[in-house]
Amino acid sequence: MKIALLGTGFGQAHAAVYANRPDVTDVVVFGRTPAKLEKIAEDFGFATTTDLDALITDPSVDLVDICLPTHLHADTAIRAMHAGKDVLIELPLTTTMDDAERVIDTQHATGRQVFVDMFSRFSPANTYLRAAVEDHRYGPLLSLETESRTALLWPGYDLGLDSMAMDMMHADFDLVTSLLGTPDTVNATGTEGPGGRGSAADVILGYPHATARCSASSLMPQPYARRGGYRATFTGAVLEHATIAGFTGQGSSTLTACTADGEHVIDLPDGHAYALMIDHVLACLAGREENRIEPATALEALRLTLDVHHRLTAPRAAQQS
Template identity: 75%
Template sequence: MKIALLGTGFGQAHAAVYAARPDINEVVVFGRTPEKLKNIADKFGFATTTDLDALITDPSVDLVDVCLPTPLHADVAVRVMEAGKDVLVELPLATTLDDAQRVIDTATATGRHAFVDMFSRFSPANEHLHQAVADQRYGRLKHLEVEGRTALMWEGYQLGLDSLALDMMHADFDLVTSLLGAPDAVHVAGTEGPGGRGSAADVVLGYRDAGARCTSSSLMPKPYGMRGGYRATFTGAVLEHTMSTDFNGPGAGSLTAYTLDGEKPVDLADTSPYAAMIGHVLDVLAGRSENRIAPTSALDALRLTLDVHHRLTGKTA
């Protein structure tokens, strides 16, 4: 298989996964900055190019992995599928619901596979939470708190209020909506760092018989790295997940169950969600699995993400 990887920023996390897979024959990386391309070539041994059009239309490419800036996701995904390629799009899928639907319609019209990098669905801690809710092993889920905190680890990427919901909170909203559905009420507050460098937001979500809260901050100092997790309160227990990581993406972290019987750690598989997500994509393309991260499956979270984004920025949909 030959992969076209578009983007030299966050695309490096995907590049590390491809480099470790023996079933990937070739990876070509597109970028705009020769220095960044050289760094990737030196680190992973991948070919590089600054010619996006030639790479998208290259008949030898099987899958195009889009890790470009968020406003470009939908347009490039459509171009890729119209060029006869399958496409993996970094989250979020689009910056409007109309653009998201355009991607979905193009996938239907062309018959190509489209994937959205909902990597958090492959987190062992999140999978455990989903299973616990499904089989009600701790009773009913009453409240879910999800938190993410990060330093500005990507050069030139400020994560101000104009991008915090889209680029940092979207995966958290996917977890909440997949467990509790669309909220009945949404309350949002945000603040921005000096010069738009970093921001923080608190989002409280109301449901008829449950509640949720998502908080995110990109105001942390560089040594802090990235940390987060969730606290899920059931009628019979509390599940608490904590995670810390670096540029290469979240690890398994720790998960603890608190019940009337005491405190008990939950064993988690030592699995990278990014590696598991890409593995799933390749399994689908090989006919070994059904697509768990199709664009239609991301729409509920995208609706909430865009709602919060518009409230944080003061822009209308």
């Protein structure tokens, strides 16, 4: 398996996963800044290039992994598909619904496999929550609160309000919409750090018989790394998930259930979400699994993410409805 990894920012998280896989024999990293490429070569031992066209059209490349700025996702993915490549696209899929449809149309026209890095779908804690909702293990879900907090760990990502919804909250919106559907009401508010570096946002989503709140902050100091989780309140229990991780997504995770009988820790399978997502992508390319993260499955969460993005970046008077 030869992979073209495009991007030296969040692409480092993917690089860390590929470096530990014996079935990935060759990774070539594209970037625009030689100094960043040199660091990736030192850290992971991968070849690097500044020639995007040559890399995308290289006949020996099996998968193009796109970790470029989001506004470049659609055109780059379409070029790669027309060059006969399967494609993994870092979330969010695109910056507009029209671009998302262009990617899907090209996928259908070329017959290529296309994946969106909806990594949170592979989180063991999220998998448990989805199963609990589906089998009514604790009764109806009444409230879902998600929280994501991080330092600025990825070069080139300031995570101000102009990117908070797109780069940091999208995965949580995917979890919420998969469990509760499209919200009836959306309320979003946010604040920004000095010079636009870092921000914090709160989003409240209203449903006929439930509510959801998604909070995110990128104002943390470097030693804080990444922390977050969720609290899911059912009629018969509360599930609380907490995680601490670094820029690669690796770290510790705990899930507890509190019922009328008391509180206990739920044993979760090993594995972190990014690595499990890439496991799935490579298994699909080998014909062992069916694609669970096709672009079409990301549209509902993308639509909500774009709505929240516009509210956080619009004048305050237009942020509520």
